Amino acid sequence: MAGLAEPNALVDLRGVSKSFGEGERRVDALVDVSLSLFAGQVVGLIGPSGSGKTTLLNVVGCVTEPSGGWMRLNGEVVYDQRWLRRDLRRLRLEEIGFIFQTHNLLPFLTAAENVMEVMELAGARSAEARARAGDLLDYLQVGRRKNAMPAQLSGGEAQRVAIARALANRPKIILADEPTAPLDSERAGIVMDLLRRIAVDQEATIIVVTHDESIFDRFDSIYHLRDGHLVSIENVKANAHRPIDARRSDETARNAS
Numbered sequence: 001m002a003g004l005a006e007p008n009a010l011v012d013l014r015g016v017s018k019s020f021g022e023g024e025r026r027v028d029a030l031v032d033v034s035l036s037l038f039a040g041q042v043v044g045l046i047g048p049s050g051s052g053k054t055t056l057l058n059v060v061g062c063v064t065e066p067s068g069g070w071m072r073l074n075g076e077v078v079y080d081q082r083w084l085r086r087d088l089r090r091l092r093l094e095e096i097g098f099i100f101q102t103h104n105l106l107p108f109l110t111a112a113e114n115v116m117e118v119m120e121l122a123g124a125r126s127a128e129a130r131a132r133a134g135d136l137l138d139y140l141q142v143g144r145r146k147n148a149m150p151a152q153l154s155g156g157e158a159q160r161v162a163i164a165r166a167l168a169n170r171p172k173i174i175l176a177d178e179p180t181a182p183l184d185s186e187r188a189g190i191v192m193d194l195l196r197r198i199a200v201d202q203e204a205t206i207i208v209v210t211h212d213e214s215i216f217d218r219f220d221s222i223y224h225l226r227d228g229h230l231v232s233i234e235n236v237k238a239n240a241h242r243p244i245d246a247r248r249s250d251e252t253a254r255n256a257s
């Protein structure tokens with residue numbers, strides 16, 4: 001299997017499948033899925049309800065164990081017919097950033113404390129975590145709300161704090177399930193532009209599950225799932241496969257104009 005892999009891919013799946021249940025009740029949620037995603041890419045994952053989008057995100061996020069196949073994340077083979085890592089929780093904490101539809105902030109912590117918490121779980125010292133949380137919230141333009149409680153934030157602000165939380169440990173793989181669902185199309189566009197910038201700045205790859213057609217033009221490529229099969233890959237941007245350095249100069253030119 002490994003012979004077919006893409007050496008530079010951050011996310012590399014070969015023949016990954018996932019079934020739930022047995023016998024008559026068996027559901028093949030993913031069937032023989034292979035894909036390779038690279039630093040700087042932001043890809044959309046679309047398909048009808050029940051087509052396997054969330055399952056694929058959870059498999060890549062090492063939340064759900066596949067039924068078979070091979071998966072390498074950020075250079076490390078983590079699954080080959082079975083998990084090869086024992087400490088999946090640490091792997092998730094260090095390599096993966098999750099952004100959910102509802103922001104899942106802890107209601108009893110401030111915006112900054114929500115961001116600090118995931119860094120402290122990964123072993124950061126409090127002062128270091130506080131400084132980085134402040135920087136991240138500034139980067140996402142919600143720095144002035146850092147001492148607010150989640151209930152005091154607007155939907156767009158809460159989503160940006162949740163993105164800061166997902167970025168806190170500098171993951172190379174960022175997974176988002178309907179991140180713009182609670183936002184109007186203007187704010188959804190702003191969040192997507194932000195994700196595009198993050199992918200380049202952090203040399204990360206971002207997978208976004210969405211039904212929101214207003215953001216389709218923000219993706220490099222769109223992956224279509226149907227009944228657990230990856231049926232097509234549509235390149236949206238002409239540079240969908242350009243290497244990270246070329247993308248970085250594109251972004252710089254775009255920001256300058």
Ligand SMILES: Nc1ncnc2c1ncn2[C@@H]1O[C@H](COP(=O)(O)OP(=O)(O)OP(=O)(O)O)[C@@H](O)[C@H]1O
Nearest residue numbers: 020021027029047048049050051052053054055056
């Ligand atoms: N824990 C589970 N146990 C049994 N079946 C499951 C489980 N999780 C998902 N499934 C089934 O696997 C299939 C794919 O589900 P999945 O949640 O990945 O779909 P989806 O594309 O995210 O759908 P939606 O757009 O509705 O969120 C569905 O048939 C679903 O019922």
Ligand SMILES: [Mg+2]
Nearest residue numbers: 053054055177
């Ligand atoms: Mg889903």
